[in-house]
Amino acid sequence: MKLLLHCCCAPCTIGCVKYLRDNDGEDIQPNLFWYNPNIHPLNEYKSRFDTLTKYAADEKINLISINEYGLKPFLHDIFPDIENRCEKCYRIRLEKTASFAAQEKYDAYSTTLFISPYQDHELIKKIGEEAANKYNIEFLYRDFRPIFRESQAEARSRNFYTQKYCGCIFSEEENISKKSFTQRHGDTENTENKKGFNINNLRAFEPPCDELFKINPIFERLVLLIGNDRLEKLTRTHVMIVGLGGVGSWAAEALVRSGIGKITIIDNDTICASNINRQIQANVLTLGQPKTSVLKKRLLEINPDCQITEWNELFCKENARKFEIEKRDYVIDAIDTLDHKLDLIEIVSNTKVKLFSSMGMALKMDPTQIKTASIWKTQNCSLARLVRQGLRKRNFNGDFISVYSDEPVNKNYEKIETHDPGQKRINGSIVTVTASAGFLLANLVLHDILEKNNG
Numbered sequence: 001m002k003l004l005l006h007c008c009c010a011p012c013t014i015g016c017v018k019y020l021r022d023n024d025g026e027d028i029q030p031n032l033f034w035y036n037p038n039i040h041p042l043n044e045y046k047s048r049f050d051t052l053t054k055y056a057a058d059e060k061i062n063l064i065s066i067n068e069y070g071l072k073p074f075l076h077d078i079f080p081d082i083e084n085r086c087e088k089c090y091r092i093r094l095e096k097t098a099s100f101a102a103q104e105k106y107d108a109y110s111t112t113l114f115i116s117p118y119q120d121h122e123l124i125k126k127i128g129e130e131a132a133n134k135y136n137i138e139f140l141y142r143d144f145r146p147i148f149r150e151s152q153a154e155a156r157s158r159n160f161y162t163q164k165y166c167g168c169i170f171s172e173e174e175n176i177s178k179k180s181f182t183q184r185h186g187d188t189e190n191t192e193n194k195k196g197f198n199i200n201n202l203r204a205f206e207p208p209c210d211e212l213f214k215i216n217p218i219f220e221r222l223v224l225l226i227g228n229d230r231l232e233k234l235t236r237t238h239v240m241i242v243g244l245g246g247v248g249s250w251a252a253e254a255l256v257r258s259g260i261g262k263i264t265i266i267d268n269d270t271i272c273a274s275n276i277n278r279q280i281q282a283n284v285l286t287l288g289q290p291k292t293s294v295l296k297k298r299l300l301e302i303n304p305d306c307q308i309t310e311w312n313e314l315f316c317k318e319n320a321r322k323f324e325i326e327k328r329d330y331v332i333d334a335i336d337t338l339d340h341k342l343d344l345i346e347i348v349s350n351t352k353v354k355l356f357s358s359m360g361m362a363l364k365m366d367p368t369q370i371k372t373a374s375i376w377k378t379q380n381c382s383l384a385r386l387v388r389q390g391l392r393k394r395n396f397n398g399d400f401i402s403v404y405s406d407e408p409v410n411k412n413y414e415k416i417e418t419h420d421p422g423q424k425r426i427n428g429s430i431v432t433v434t435a436s437a438g439f440l441l442a443n444l445v446l447h448d449i450l451e452k453n454n455g
Contacts, residue, residue: 003140004064004101005030006093006111008039008167009048010055010160015151016112016144017061028140031106032056032063035096037070038089039167045069051161066096074168083327085170086120090127098131098139108138115144115151118166120236174307218303219259230450235261235305237449240328242266242315242344244291246278246429247358248334250438253280256299258446262307263299266323267291268314278431317343326351330445333357334438338383342390349398356444358437359384359404362427367436369407372444374399380406403440405433 003020007013013032020028034052039045049067056063077092078085094111101109111128113119125141132139144151155162165175223231237260241248244267252265269291275282281295292310299308311323315335320343325331331348333355335341341357348355357375360383364370375391378384381404 001026001028001140002105002107003028003030004033004097004104004106004109006033006035006097006109006113007052008036008112009163010051011152011155011162012112012115012148013052013055014154015115015147016110016142017059018151019142019144019147030061030110032061033097033100033109034063034065034067035093035100036167037068037074037092040071040074040169040172042069042071044163044167044172047161048163055158055160064100066100071169082170083324085168087123087127089168090120090124091131094124094128095131095134098128098135098137102135102137106137108140110140110142112144114142115148117145117148117232121145121232222259226450231259233449233452234259234446237330237445238262238264238328239330239332239445240264240266240323240325241332241334243334243336243358244269244279244281244295245275245334245336246431246434247361247438247441248332249280249291249295250435251332251334251441252295252299252438253302254439254442255445256302256306258442260306260445262309264309264311264323264328265292265295266311266313266315268312274426278429278434280435314340315344316340317347320344320347325353328353330448331355332441332445334441338386338390341387342394345387345391345400346394346396349396349400354448355400356441357387357400357402358441359387359402361405361434361437362429363409364405364407364433365430366405366407367433370403370405370433370436370440372401372403372440375402378402378404378406380408382409401444403437403444405437 005013005016005020007016017030017032020026020030032052034049036045036048039048049065053063053065055061074089074092078088081088090113097109097111109128109132111124113124114121121143125139128139128141152162165171219231239255239260239262241252241255241263244252244265248265248267252263255263267290271279271282271286271289271291271294273287275291276284279291281291281298286294290312292312296308296310299306313319315323316339325348331344331353333341333344333348335344345355345357359378359381361370375384375387376399378388384402384404387402
């Protein structure tokens with residue numbers, strides 16, 4: 001088979017070429033193809049191209065290059081939909097490869113992007129097949145990920161230049177931001193933090209199985225439970241959490257510890273002493289600080305690879321558009337204020353985004369009585385009753401799953417109240433109930449993602 005192999009760099013190409021050459025029975029003879037207008041800045045572009053050129057010469061492989069540094073065209077192509085820049089980047093490169101392969105009468109084409117555990121394989125495969133149909137050429141899919149580390153190791157042994165980020169200026173920014181984070185909180189890759197712990201020690205205990213363990217060992221036990229492919233599904237999912245109190249803060253933590261790769265958190269409140277008994281980011285050292293910024297810092301200390309967007313703002317109907325709800329996969333509603341809660345429910349229900357909503361957890365003591373149900377079938381929850389009434393007034397005829405407690409309220413609890421000067425009445429609440437509700441909301445999201453993946 002005469003194959004045109006799109007290449008992003010030498011360290012990835014090494015393993016792919018070796019795999020294709022050694023795979024018995026296929027007789028694949030790859031030619032290398034360089035077209036990467038996404039790689040910036042210019043010095044980075046030159047380093048990668050020069051290294052690939054050296055590799056091709058060493059291995060006596062034909063390298064075809066469209067050697068055009070493309071900062072301005074690339075930026076022009078990905079704007080204004082910058083949120084989906086990775087999809088556009090894949091499409092730009094694969095369509096060019098498919099077009100050239102068809103023009104030069106190749107049997108098929110493929111890409112070294114399939115060796116990286118950081119890339120979206122399902123999306124690349126989809127785009128590759130679409131380009132193949134467009135140009136009437138076969139698209140060859142191979143999962144090169146099992147030899148990713150071997151390929152990188154050989155590149156280092158040959159003193160090849162190895163890049164530190166995907167390629168575009170946005171991924172460079174993310175890499176620099178991560179370095180800045182480790183300078184503030186300890187280098188999680190190479191150095192010991194102030195407590196003397198080195199995350200590299202984790203790697204000594206990895207079982208010899210899925211590759212992604214070796215990339216991010218914090219999810220070792222999760223991969224053993226759900227598998228590598230399903231973990232990748234979680235890392236591509238974007239969840240928005242509105243309200244970071246006793247329920248929402250725990251939901252956020254559970255999602256980050258479970259591999260969710262993108263999280264947006266929204267809350268305009270600051271931490272006060274009465275938050276400490278049930279909100280995960282609240283302690284005596286964080287009093288007076290914004291809930292969003294403190295929680296973001298905590299979540300990044302758990303998984304620095306998670307992309308977290310914080311909005312220290314009040315969610316309401318008037319400013320809802322700025323949060324771009326329609327671009328998220330899931331929304332967790334943990335809002336206490338009725339009008340804003342109704343606004344969120346109504347807005348999300350007009351999109352394709354899936355909503356899970358928390359009802360009232362104050363004045364409850366027994367976490368075992370927390371349940372899930374359609375909002376129209378909840379019982380013994382005063383907030384759920386008010387939500388139903390409010391939705392009916394708005395002529396809302398949709399449905400969504402809510403987390404609620406049907407524990408009867410002990411009237412004695414209602415007498416145990418505190419009042420902050422100038423603020424509304426505050427009901428009693430306990431962390432065992434609020435955190436359980438947050439975990440259940442997170443689990444609803446995880447279960448929905450993994451069930452879809454099974455299908």
